[in-house]
Amino acid sequence: MSTVITSVDVHDVRFPTAAAGDGSDAINRGDYSATYVSLRTDGPQTGAGFTFTNGRGNEITCAAVRALAHHVVGRSIEDIFAEPVAFWRSLSADVQLRWLGPEKGVIHMATGAIVNAVWDLRAKLEGKPLWRLLAEMPTEELVRSIDFHHITDALTPAEAAAILDKGLVGIDDRLHELERDGFPSYTTSVGWLGYPDDKVRALTRQAYAEGWRAMKMKVGGPIDDDVRRARIIREEIGPDALLMMDANQVWDVDEAIANMARLAEFDPYWIEEPTHADDVLGHARIQQAVAPIRVATGEVAANRVIFKQLLQAEAIGVMQIDACRVGGVNEVLSEILMAAKFGVPICPHAGGVGLCEYVQHLAIFDYLRVGTSLDGRMVEYVDHLHEHFVDPVRTRDGRYLLPEQPGYSATMKPESIAEYSFPDGPVWRQ
Amino acid sequence: MSTVITSVDVHDVRFPTAAAGDGSDAINRGDYSATYVSLRTDGPQTGAGFTFTNGRGNEITCAAVRALAHHVVGRSIEDIFAEPVAFWRSLSADVQLRWLGPEKGVIHMATGAIVNAVWDLRAKLEGKPLWRLLAEMPTEELVRSIDFHHITDALTPAEAAAILDKGLVGIDDRLHELERDGFPSYTTSVGWLGYPDDKVRALTRQAYAEGWRAMKMKVGGPIDDDVRRARIIREEIGPDALLMMDANQVWDVDEAIANMARLAEFDPYWIEEPTHADDVLGHARIQQAVAPIRVATGEVAANRVIFKQLLQAEAIGVMQIDACRVGGVNEVLSEILMAAKFGVPICPHAGGVGLCEYVQHLAIFDYLRVGTSLDGRMVEYVDHLHEHFVDPVRTRDGRYLLPEQPGYSATMKPESIAEYSFPDGPVWRQ
Numbered sequence: 001m002s003t004v005i006t007s008v009d010v011h012d013v014r015f016p017t018a019a020a021g022d023g024s025d026a027i028n029r030g031d032y033s034a035t036y037v038s039l040r041t042d043g044p045q046t047g048a049g050f051t052f053t054n055g056r057g058n059e060i061t062c063a064a065v066r067a068l069a070h071h072v073v074g075r076s077i078e079d080i081f082a083e084p085v086a087f088w089r090s091l092s093a094d095v096q097l098r099w100l101g102p103e104k105g106v107i108h109m110a111t112g113a114i115v116n117a118v119w120d121l122r123a124k125l126e127g128k129p130l131w132r133l134l135a136e137m138p139t140e141e142l143v144r145s146i147d148f149h150h151i152t153d154a155l156t157p158a159e160a161a162a163i164l165d166k167g168l169v170g171i172d173d174r175l176h177e178l179e180r181d182g183f184p185s186y187t188t189s190v191g192w193l194g195y196p197d198d199k200v201r202a203l204t205r206q207a208y209a210e211g212w213r214a215m216k217m218k219v220g221g222p223i224d225d226d227v228r229r230a231r232i233i234r235e236e237i238g239p240d241a242l243l244m245m246d247a248n249q250v251w252d253v254d255e256a257i258a259n260m261a262r263l264a265e266f267d268p269y270w271i272e273e274p275t276h277a278d279d280v281l282g283h284a285r286i287q288q289a290v291a292p293i294r295v296a297t298g299e300v301a302a303n304r305v306i307f308k309q310l311l312q313a314e315a316i317g318v319m320q321i322d323a324c325r326v327g328g329v330n331e332v333l334s335e336i337l338m339a340a341k342f343g344v345p346i347c348p349h350a351g352g353v354g355l356c357e358y359v360q361h362l363a364i365f366d367y368l369r370v371g372t373s374l375d376g377r378m379v380e381y382v383d384h385l386h387e388h389f390v391d392p393v394r395t396r397d398g399r400y401l402l403p404e405q406p407g408y409s410a411t412m413k414p415e416s417i418a419e420y421s422f423p424d425g426p427v428w429r430q
Numbered sequence: 431m432s433t434v435i436t437s438v439d440v441h442d443v444r445f446p447t448a449a450a451g452d453g454s455d456a457i458n459r460g461d462y463s464a465t466y467v468s469l470r471t472d473g474p475q476t477g478a479g480f481t482f483t484n485g486r487g488n489e490i491t492c493a494a495v496r497a498l499a500h501h502v503v504g505r506s507i508e509d510i511f512a513e514p515v516a517f518w519r520s521l522s523a524d525v526q527l528r529w530l531g532p533e534k535g536v537i538h539m540a541t542g543a544i545v546n547a548v549w550d551l552r553a554k555l556e557g558k559p560l561w562r563l564l565a566e567m568p569t570e571e572l573v574r575s576i577d578f579h580h581i582t583d584a585l586t587p588a589e590a591a592a593i594l595d596k597g598l599v600g601i602d603d604r605l606h607e608l609e610r611d612g613f614p615s616y617t618t619s620v621g622w623l624g625y626p627d628d629k630v631r632a633l634t635r636q637a638y639a640e641g642w643r644a645m646k647m648k649v650g651g652p653i654d655d656d657v658r659r660a661r662i663i664r665e666e667i668g669p670d671a672l673l674m675m676d677a678n679q680v681w682d683v684d685e686a687i688a689n690m691a692r693l694a695e696f697d698p699y700w701i702e703e704p705t706h707a708d709d710v711l712g713h714a715r716i717q718q719a720v721a722p723i724r725v726a727t728g729e730v731a732a733n734r735v736i737f738k739q740l741l742q743a744e745a746i747g748v749m750q751i752d753a754c755r756v757g758g759v760n761e762v763l764s765e766i767l768m769a770a771k772f773g774v775p776i777c778p779h780a781g782g783v784g785l786c787e788y789v790q791h792l793a794i795f796d797y798l799r800v801g802t803s804l805d806g807r808m809v810e811y812v813d814h815l816h817e818h819f820v821d822p823v824r825t826r827d828g829r830y831l832l833p834e835q836p837g838y839s840a841t842m843k844p845e846s847i848a849e850y851s852f853p854d855g856p857v858w859r860q
Binding site: 018028030031055057059060063064094095096098101102103104105106107149150151153255275276278279281282285302303306308 | 460531710
């Protein structure tokens with residue numbers, strides 16, 4: 001029995017978050033938005049996927065999804081997964097659309113939305129959460145799902161297979177551990193640049209009381225402000241909890257090195273996005289200068305080729321994969337495996353809208369089947385907008401609980417889609 | 431007297447080139463297209479700019495131009511050029527749209543179209559071709575037009591000023607030379623992958639007879655085919671003419687090194703785009719392996735940060751700037767100056783539709799005011815679609831003649847826009 005994709009619906013869904021200062025950092029002030037894709041089929045199931053955007057321009061990624069949709073309409077899930085790389089390249093290497101990237105920005109984010117919806121559909125058809133579908137998948141099929149084009153100098157199919165085979169050892173024990181304890185996470189809800197000092201202090205205190213022992217603050221404003229806010233947070237959390245810092249790319253390379261020299265007294269665990277996301281060599285110089293503070297990046301890393309170089313150049317100590325900036329599950333698999341080969345822990349990027357829902361699956365799969373360690377692993381957590389999802393993340397004592405429903409947790413409630421559709425939903429008509 | 435931009439018209443213009451095999455290479459098979467921007471003003475002048483795309487998806491860059499248009503409507507040219515970096519960042523660092531790049535792909539190409547139209551408008555208002563406007567501009571104003579964010583580790587404003595000041599020495603002699611001889615170029619019209627062998631031989635013979643002594647062929651198909659075609663071209667052009675090869679990113683790093691070992695017998699002058707455009711470290715490894723053959727890249731380099739790293743890593747021997755992949759004239763200025771600092775010659779990317787019209791201005795400015803040498807400098811030339819421009823390129827004996835009309839040579843004929851508008855123009859309605 002095959003399930004055929006009959007149409008691709010695209011929804012421009014935007015949440016008016018900018019006004020509240022949530023999500024404001026050194027360079028972004030966003031209305032958290034989703035280019036939301038729903039794959040209808042000839043059966044009862046639908047596949048859901050999205051890419052996250054920051055408000056204005058969400059109509060552009062929606063247009064890109066429409067430009068790519070003909071590559072999936074009329075195809076069956078069985079056909080797609082019979083030749084997964086050919087399918088993936090039909091999107092990522094379209095002979096005309098590729099020019100718009102290649103494999104970066106709008107066109108690649110749209111690819112990610114569609115590819116993720118295809119995986120969501122498959123997981124639903126098999127009745128498994130995506131993390132379980134992946135963790136239980138034969139090594140041969142996982143390897144066959146990855147496009148190794150342009151990364152064979154860092155990871156070969158044989159190396160990937162060896163990592164995945166080794167990941168089968170002890171997998172049941174790791175699963176029981178996660179079922180019992182959940183997956184470690186950290187919170188980014190305390191230190192947005194848009195918040196005044198007293199709000200930062202109050203949120204930090206509250207988060208600590210809730211059990212969080214790892215918190216992230218935004219930096220990249222005037223350095224004296226960054227220092228003052230870092231002091232507040234460190235005072236509240238004490239010397240043992242982890243404090244991460246995130247500059248959202250605002251610094252030049254030498255500026256990053258100088259500013260981290262000032263912020264080092266607050267013992268940051270990592271400095272995230274210290275400079276331009278494309279600057280592999282810059283990150284490498286910064287990592288060398290600020291060690292033992294780790295350099296972290298990835299939420300704006302355009303594709304597996306950027307991640308490959310960050311690893312090859314020893315430019316990062318933490319790799320922050322994103323679920324929908326790159327071309328969906330197939331590409332993320334290659335990134336997770338490269339990180340394992342180079343021995344760099346993955347701490348996925350989340351927040352925005354729906355990113356926590358997505359990345360929990362990736363982190364769980366990584367632990368169960370690839371990385372096989374929780375050392376230095378944490379999933380970002382931001383307490384925003386989960387109420388709009390059918391299967392929202394659940395946390396307990398600062399840890400993610402395992403998703404149990406079939407799929408990729410990407411399905412949005414129909415009433416939320418209607419309410420927040422841009423520009424015609426009730427929220428935006430006002 | 432100020433000139434105010436009153437509206438931004440966007441046209442989706444596509445030429446049906448894919449069917450003929452023109453422009454086919456290892457990864458592209460395009461209908462050459464322009465996201466064409468026309469800035470109307472409160473005066474008689476309009477500004478024209480475009481970004482080049484490959485057919486399908488041109489509606490996405492058009493949507494991106496519309497999303498950015500509010501940053502120019504209502505502004506005067508005088509205001510814009512009073513604070514050029516603030517203007518440029520209003521487009522490239524928009525707090526919501528930036529997420530869609532940043533500074534790459536669709537959103538950045540749209541930025542380039544608008545920025546170029548603004549420069550075209552200014553040049554027209556001053557009654558000068560763009561190359562002359564730039565070449566005669568005071569050093570201080572040129573430096574003030576560049577956003578040095580994220581490149582200060584490679585080029586400081588003081589270094590840029592020193593290069594530009596030095597470029598004033600002998601500028602009149604260089605101008606007289608160009609007026610007399612034109613600017614060197616090479617042709618890419620001989621060796622597209624879509625052409626059969628006998629067509630390659632005939633086109634090569636014809637180009638040689640027309641005076642071309644530098645020609646580029648596409649490689650990246652089956653290596654035996656590449657070898658056979660290279661032999662044909664080298665037979666036709668003899669040992670002294672230059673033969674360039676272009677793989678359009680199709681190879682992995684080790685594959686590029688192996689294939690160039692086979693193609694070396696045909697004495698290639700450069701290998702262009704041997705691997706993924708984002709792979710700075712890969713290009714560096716290839717350059718080290720294939721020397722003295724030069725590695726060339728740039729037509730898909732997303733922004734100045736990628737070019738910066740290619741130079742820092744000594745990954746290229748030829749830098750191929752593009753006029754509208756990056757954020758327009760302001761960003762290209764930074765790239766031209768970085769190339770000069772690192773001593774790498776610029777050979778701009780052209781072809782497609784309108785790219786020759788654009789880049790001739792950049793190459794001429796580079797020679798007059800920055801690079802000050804013709805050694806190793808050539809502008810790509812492809813004999814396609816020039817008839818659609820009001821001020822098309824003119825060549826003589828394989829050299830570009832200096833543009834004389836005011837502006838950036840980007841203005842398309844109204845009848846061409848109407849004829850090739852997608853999907854409603856007569857060409858596409860059939």
